[in-house]
Structures are given as C-alpha cells and as structure tokens.
Amino acid sequence: MPGVCVQQQADSGHGLFIVFEGGDGAGKSTQAALLATKLERLGHTVLRTREPGGTPVGEKLRALVLEHGNGDIDARSEALIFAAARAAHAAQVIRPALARGELVISDRYVDSSVAYQGGGRGLGERRIRDLNEWATDGLWPDLTLLLDVEPADGRHRRTVADAGEDRLESEPDDFHCDIRKVFLRLAAASPAQYLVLRAQAPVEELAQRILDRVQGLLP
Numbered sequence: 001m002p003g004v005c006v007q008q009q010a011d012s013g014h015g016l017f018i019v020f021e022g023g024d025g026a027g028k029s030t031q032a033a034l035l036a037t038k039l040e041r042l043g044h045t046v047l048r049t050r051e052p053g054g055t056p057v058g059e060k061l062r063a064l065v066l067e068h069g070n071g072d073i074d075a076r077s078e079a080l081i082f083a084a085a086r087a088a089h090a091a092q093v094i095r096p097a098l099a100r101g102e103l104v105i106s107d108r109y110v111d112s113s114v115a116y117q118g119g120g121r122g123l124g125e126r127r128i129r130d131l132n133e134w135a136t137d138g139l140w141p142d143l144t145l146l147l148d149v150e151p152a153d154g155r156h157r158r159t160v161a162d163a164g165e166d167r168l169e170s171e172p173d174d175f176h177c178d179i180r181k182v183f184l185r186l187a188a189a190s191p192a193q194y195l196v197l198r199a200q201a202p203v204e205e206l207a208q209r210i211l212d213r214v215q216g217l218l219p
C-alpha cells in the first residue's frame with residue numbers, strides 16, 4: 001500500500017540529525033568528533049551523542065548489553081535492550097535538541113540494530129526496523145555517514161587502539177561480514193540519505209568529504 005509506511009526524516013525547518021554508522025573499528029568516533037568541531041567553528045550548536053547510551057538509563061543498558069559477565073543474553077533480549085536505550089535517547093535527547101534547532105551527531109542509531117541484530121543475529125532486518133520505528137516514534141536521520149570497513153581491518157584497528165573487545169566486537173569475522181553487507185545494502189537502497197566512505201581513506205580527506213556533504217544540507 002503506497003504511502004502507508006513513508007519514512008519520516010527529522011522535522012524539516014528544525015535541526016539536522018546526522019548519524020555515523022559502520023562496523024567496529026571504522027573510525028566513527030574520530031570522524032564524529034572532527035565534524036562536531038568543524039561545525040562548531042562555523043557557529044552551529046552541535047549535540048554529540050552515541051548509542052547505546054546518551055541518557056542515564058541508556059548508559060546503564062549499554063553496560064548491561066556490552067560488558068562481558070552479565071550471563072547469556074539471547075538475541076531477542078539483546079535487540080530489545082538496544083531498542084529500549086534508543087527509545088529513551090530519541091525522546092529525551094535527540095528530539096528536544098532538534099526542536100531547539102541544534103545539529104545532532106550520533107555515533108550509531110537504528111541501522112546498527114538492523115545490521116547487528118537483524119543481520120548478524122539473524123532476527124530479520126524488516127522486523128528490527130519495525131521495532132525501532134516504534135521505539136523512536138518514527139524519528140529517522142537526515143543523513144547517515146557510513147564508514148565502510150572490512151572486518152579484518154576493523155579488528156586490526158581495534159586491537160591497535162583498544163584495551164579489549166566488548167560482547168559484540170568479540171564475535172567472529174563472519175558475523176561482522178554479515179553486518180557490513182547489511183549496512184551497504186541499506187545505503188544502496190536510499191542513496192539520498194547516505195554517504196558511503198572507505199574507512200581506510202586518510203582521516204582529513206574523510207573529514208572534508210563529510211563536512212562538504214553536511215554543509216550541503218545546512219540552510
């Protein structure tokens with residue numbers, strides 16, 4: 001039925017909702033920080049946030065779902081924990097900031113659940129998308145910046161940069177291959193809403209391409 005499930009971007013005329021997505025070790029946090037700094041220098045008010053997390057309840061759910069040592073978490077419970085954290089994040093942090101006219105930059109959002117829980121855990125992309133459509137009350141990004149990383153490269157970058165791997169990161173490369181495929185498919189299906197970048201490109205080159213694209217969306 002045409003028109004029944006139209007995807008709504010963040011309210012136009014208000015702020016801008018930008019999301020960084022990609023596999024573990026893609027360099028999302030570095031690029032999110034660079035973009036925030038550049039936009040602030042241009043005089044914009046920026047809210048930088050991340051998932052899972054961004055609210056007190058979200059940070060608790062983050063620790064619960066990512067840290068080792070909380071016992072088995074089955075795939076459906078995992079999907080619901082990420083969605084619960086996101087519901088709080090969308091209602092308490094992202095929507096109010098957009099209503100104030102701010103630029104919101106989030107490290108991960110719904111696509112991470114579609115890729116990791118829908119694809120990686122095999123729960124089904126459509127089902128996870130629908131769950132999150134409900135959880136966020138239909139709040140979708142204006143632009144998603146997908147940093148595409150090969151799983152082996154991502155693991156290498158994590159090993160160099162990090163002290164340890166969380167529950168999801170420590171899954172095998174096959175799992176991360178499935179996730180990568182989902183991210184690329186989502187981007188290919190809606191090219192106007194995505195910019196896909198090779199994570200291996202030089203940091204400053206990526207930052208400039210990202211800024212150019214974001215500036216094209218600013219009034």
Ligand code: TYD
Pocket residue numbers: 024029050051052066082108109110112113114116117166168169
């Ligand atoms: P992230 O914050 O990117 O990890 P780090 O703190 O190491 O930079 O993401 C945490 C992990 O959670 C990552 O492996 C991806 C996973 N994740 C999901 O599985 N589903 C989701 O919906 C989200 C937001 C993250």
